[in-house]
Amino acid sequence: MTGSCHGLPRTESSSYRQPKDLPKHIVSHYREDKPNIAANHPNVCELEAGTYYWCVCGHSQNGSFCDGSHKTTPFTPQKFEISETQKVAICQCKQTKNPPYCDGSHKVL
Numbered sequence: 001m002t003g004s005c006h007g008l009p010r011t012e013s014s015s016y017r018q019p020k021d022l023p024k025h026i027v028s029h030y031r032e033d034k035p036n037i038a039a040n041h042p043n044v045c046e047l048e049a050g051t052y053y054w055c056v057c058g059h060s061q062n063g064s065f066c067d068g069s070h071k072t073t074p075f076t077p078q079k080f081e082i083s084e085t086q087k088v089a090i091c092q093c094k095q096t097k098n099p100p101y102c103d104g105s106h107k108v109l
């Protein structure tokens with residue numbers, strides 16, 4: 001599985017960083033009840049068929065796909081499937097009502 005999105009999507013695996021390895025800014029500015037706004041625009045890209053995990057906490061280094069940063073938060077990544085290669089707009093503001101896809105909510109932040 002590969003894709004041309006910014007930040008190569010990954011499935012969950014044991015290769016993710018552990019909480020002790022997370023950057024200090026994630027721990028020190030973490031708000032328990034709100035996801036971090038990774039960017040105020042979507043990640044528009046082409047994804048191949050496969051399984052992906054959308055970053056829900058907003059702390060992933062690529063903003064779109066889980067990199068394990070949620071492990072110190074109450075959030076969990078959202079699994080989604082792509083059945084055939086297609087262009088998508090992945091939400092990075094974490095305010096969409098149609099996750100993981102952008103619904104324009106970033107325009108009113």
Ligand code: FES
Pocket residue numbers: 039040041042043090091092093094095096101102103104105106107
């Ligand atoms: S980037 Fe989140 S709704 Fe557009």
